[in-house]
Amino acid sequence: MMKIEQKRITAFCDVLRALVPECRLIIGPDVLNVIAVDTANVAMVNINLHKAQFEEFTEEPGEVGMDVVKWKQALDIMKGDAPVTITRQAGKIVFSDGLYTYTHTPLDPTTIRKRPTCPTINLPASVVIEAKEYHDTIKAIGVIGDKVRVSIKGTTLELSVEGDTDLIRKEIESKDGKENAVAVASLFSLDYLKETAKAMRDSGTITIHTGKDHPVRFDFDLDGMEASFMIAPRIEAD
Amino acid sequence: MSWICPWCGTENDRDDRIGRREPTCKVCGEARTTPEELAKLKKESVGKLEREQKQLNERAGVIRGKMSSVVDDILELEIELSGLKEELEDIRAEAAPVKSALGDWENQDIFFEKRDRAFIAMNDPHQAKLPFEVRACA
Numbered sequence: 001m002m003k004i005e006q007k008r009i010t011a012f013c014d015v016l017r018a019l020v021p022e023c024r025l026i027i028g029p030d031v032l033n034v035i036a037v038d039t040a041n042v043a044m045v046n047i048n049l050h051k052a053q054f055e056e057f058t059e060e061p062g063e064v065g066m067d068v069v070k071w072k073q074a075l076d077i078m079k080g081d082a083p084v085t086i087t088r089q090a091g092k093i094v095f096s097d098g099l100y101t102y103t104h105t106p107l108d109p110t111t112i113r114k115r116p117t118c119p120t121i122n123l124p125a126s127v128v129i130e131a132k133e134y135h136d137t138i139k140a141i142g143v144i145g146d147k148v149r150v151s152i153k154g155t156t157l158e159l160s161v162e163g164d165t166d167l168i169r170k171e172i173e174s175k176d177g178k179e180n181a182v183a184v185a186s187l188f189s190l191d192y193l194k195e196t197a198k199a200m201r202d203s204g205t206i207t208i209h210t211g212k213d214h215p216v217r218f219d220f221d222l223d224g225m226e227a228s229f230m231i232a233p234r235i236e237a238d
Numbered sequence: 239m240s241w242i243c244p245w246c247g248t249e250n251d252r253d254d255r256i257g258r259r260e261p262t263c264k265v266c267g268e269a270r271t272t273p274e275e276l277a278k279l280k281k282e283s284v285g286k287l288e289r290e291q292k293q294l295n296e297r298a299g300v301i302r303g304k305m306s307s308v309v310d311d312i313l314e315l316e317i318e319l320s321g322l323k324e325e326l327e328d329i330r331a332e333a334a335p336v337k338s339a340l341g342d343w344e345n346q347d348i349f350f351e352k353r354d355r356a357f358i359a360m361n362d363p364h365q366a367k368l369p370f371e372v373r374a375c376a
Binding site for chain 2: 037038039040041042043044116117118119121189191192195214215230232233234235236
């Protein structure tokens with residue numbers, strides 16, 4: 001059985017939902033973990049919800065086919081402050097907040113895409129910025145185009161979008177003041193940045209790592225839940 | 239002494255003058271005058287009235303000319319109005335299908351397909367994939 005504050009498990013689902021509708025949920029001895037890539041293999045999520053975040057964590061280790069949409073639906077029904085208990089009973093998953101009991105048949109894990117291996121890529125530049133400022137910027141600059149250039153130079157992150165006739169950009173200073181030795185820039189699909197930015201909005205600060213024509217990785221912490229998104233770039237030059 | 243009224247030919251018996259005023263005819267009430275004076279007055283009056291009549295005829299002629307011109311204008315305008323009415327009917331007939339088509343388009347609902355970022359990414363030749371591999375030449 002797992003007993004956890006509803007807002008924590010909802011946040012866990014929201015992060016996953018930004019990229020995947022279903023995934024393999026690994027129940028470890030002291031952590032819930034998901035590593036999944038989206039349908040197009042463009043974005044990856046890696047999230048860990050540690051035992052410390054639970055009020056009770058006695059579930060046996062194993063693998064569950066998680067239908068993220070259904071989990072979210074079940075949690076949306078239980079709109080109270082009471083903690084939610086999640087238990088596996090005879091192949092079903094039972095959600096309960098003391099008032100409602102939602103029994104859900106999980107997906108067969110073998111029908112879901114295998115967990116990818118996290119690529120070990122050297123991303124030489126990084127900045128630490130406010131998640132809300134990043135979210136608001138992505139939302140604002142997306143009005144004129146659908147490709148965002150993410151650049152890091154010195155201590156500054158620059159986000160820019162170039163449309164057919166217009167250009168919009170915003171510079172955000174890194175909170176950690178770390179000077180990056182190399183200037184880097186990569187181009188990304190706005191659709192992915194927008195969805196992930198929305199999921200990270202309430203995380204306080206996020207650390208953005210990237211390189212020149214390399215993926216971008218967002219590391220963030222949502223109330224003790226460690227997560228990261230990685231998004232592959234668009235590479236237009238031959 | 240009796241006298242003959244030159245206006246009506248009545249013989250008036252008496253010639254009662256009152257003060258310096260001439261007597262009047264008992265039938266027509268006209269003052270006594272001589273036939274010569276009346277003939278002169280007649281000639282003058284006829285001449286004056288003929289001149290007035292001529293002037294009035296001339297004015298009437300001008301007015302008739304104007305009326306004729308206005309009537310011609312009215313006829314022309316009526317013909318033009320009739321043509322415009324026909325043209326308006328033609329345009330109304332032409333506008334009916336346009337109005338109908340406009341209504342159809344205004345009532346046409348549009349159902350947008352949800353933007354599928356994965357589909358877009360898979361069809362984007364420049365989009366790299368994960369796990370990301372650094373190109374050999376990089």
